[in-house]
Amino acid sequence: METLEIQSLRFDTNGLIPAIVQDADTNQVLMMGYMNLQSLQLTLETKETYFWSRSRKELWHKGATSGNIQKVVEVRVDCDADTLLILVHPQGPACHTGEQGCFYRNMA
Amino acid sequence: METLEIQSLRFDTNGLIPAIVQDADTNQVLMMGYMNLQSLQLTLETKETYFWSRSRKELWHKGATSGNIQKVVEVRVDCDADTLLILVHPQGPACHTGEQGCFYRNMA
Numbered sequence: 060m061e062t063l064e065i066q067s068l069r070f071d072t073n074g075l076i077p078a079i080v081q082d083a084d085t086n087q088v089l090m091m092g093y094m095n096l097q098s099l100q101l102t103l104e105t106k107e108t109y110f111w112s113r114s115r116k117e118l119w120h121k122g123a124t125s126g127n128i129q130k131v132v133e134v135r136v137d138c139d140a141d142t143l144l145i146l147v148h149p150q151g152p153a154c155h156t157g158e159q160g161c162f163y164r165n166m167a
Numbered sequence: 168m169e170t171l172e173i174q175s176l177r178f179d180t181n182g183l184i185p186a187i188v189q190d191a192d193t194n195q196v197l198m199m200g201y202m203n204l205q206s207l208q209l210t211l212e213t214k215e216t217y218f219w220s221r222s223r224k225e226l227w228h229k230g231a232t233s234g235n236i237q238k239v240v241e242v243r244v245d246c247d248a249d250t251l252l253i254l255v256h257p258q259g260p261a262c263h264t265g266e267q268g269c270f271y272r273n274m275a
Contacts, residue, residue, distance in 0.1 A: 063272050081196055087194070088187060135272065137269040161247075163243075165170055167171070
């Protein structure tokens, strides 16, 4: 598999890149968050997911409060280098509602 | 599963909502695109994926040129109602490179 350097990524005008989080074992799509450069660097270094909270405007270590951290298995990049896919081993539910993943509703 | 109406969705300031596309059978995450209201309505009505191309600034019927359309099985919504997860039966590769999915590279 071809490997990309962080410099090749295309962050948006707000300095963010969307990061889809998928369970590495079940392949369930758990959530989507946004990373800035710092949160991505922390994610790569610590092998736990960090995001940028757009609502709270602060760095967010997923699971720091709840204990439901996500152990990072691999960070994938798409063809445009503007979206990430993070494969994880979740240590608990990804969603703040207590659901395993955030996509528990559908559309009519 | 709880069902949401289109009026409940939170489109961003550009009128777009990110849509993760996942293979309904293999659970592979194939790509991520962006939908505006029109492309989402077309997706729900025709059961094939439509996106808004941010680079070309036009409605984009996935596979209209390549033949690689995506038959929609289900449209899921996340807890914040600002991200979609589209489960599909792809009729060919999702990526313009010919790869089955767009996330064929990883990070160092």
